[in-house]
Amino acid sequence: MTPTSGARAGNRPGPKPRLTREEIVEAAVEVGVDRLSVAAVADRLGVAPGTLYRYVDGLEEIAAAAVALVFARTALPDTTQGWRAFLEAEAALTFDLLLRYSGLIQDLGADLSAVAGDRMRRIVAALHGAGFGTSAAVRVADAVLDIVADGAHQTRWVRGPGGGPGDLSDPARAYLDSLDEQVRPGVEAIMNEPREHVLDKVALVLDGVEHRRATGRPGYAGIG
Template sequence: MVSDTTPPPGRRPGPKPRLSRERIVEAALGLGIEQVSINAVASALGAAPASLYRYIDSLDDLLFAALERAFAHAPLPSGEQGWRPYLETEATTRFELLTRYAGLLTDGTGGLETAAVRRFEQVVEGLVPLGFGVDDAVLAVDAVLDLIHDGAAQIAHLRARGHGDPAAQPFESPDVSAAFRRIQDAPRDHLWRKLAIVLDGLAVRQSGGTPSALLARS
């Protein structure tokens, strides 16, 4: 009689996988931050959930490590095309990270402080050779990243609650209500228009102009 050597359901043949903190973090990123649980990561690695705790302290520890890795490993922008494309590229990278990993929005950099500070410093350092003093470089990067972070949070909020009833808009003016509805329909486009205004202001500042000079052009 031939014996059945098929492994029981839920068990995988072969040696148990070698675990490491790095492999566990990579598996969490592969699942997507919003889908991470100890059981899901363990299943992806073919390991017992309890075995993960030799390398991580808790689910929060794993989430912070995964988000920090995503943050720290995002490519830095190139300054070859000038300061404006440089900042636009960093804005796009940050927006994509915030959109893909919601934990970056809710964390407030508490668990990501080291990665966030180093990233900020690197972007500032890359902007200085493009014609910015250190103080203005810090101001420019801070303004752009604040705008992107706030915009990504607003977009996430809109997506979470849906557009709602157009008739429930709080504006009395039909034109303003229609304009606000267009923002709801294309929030990323609206965010990038706001970014353009910030960068236009930086261009005037860099040329030695004043805000009134920018208004005179419009």
């Protein structure tokens, strides 16, 4: 006999589960980026998928909040080895995080502005402790984070959605084919080792920062 009344399809019988948005986001982090879906999060919480829609609008909101939580919980690197080692470690850490979650950030529109602002504030504070003036610290942090964010975005374009190291998307291959013989090997090397390329660009910026400190440029000179 097919029931015509009672609980709607997709809802489990019994009392309504009491959840919070925070519990849903925490469950999404525990599920992990590779399996993230409304069904997977609901299963983690032991509820029907439809239950989650009482608390969130959908997968996009869950994904954005989950990625933001991961970034917020990721501690800054150690500052005791000096300002340059600190920034180089931060660049590598942020690049790896952005690349790991690039699908959620780009495809589902995860807004990390609040988290990025908090991380910037903490980086600036660390640089200020190393003798940088506030304005100089902001410029240095902004330059490093811009390079890293752009590098992660370009890496995903090169590899394509779901692509890994060594993979080249069709647009990336077409771009390589358009280059002349002098330029192509260098660009292809960058595409094959994007992380190293991004960190080398960061090093170029930091070379300039070191020069400014060494020459006593206002706002840059100091201890550390």
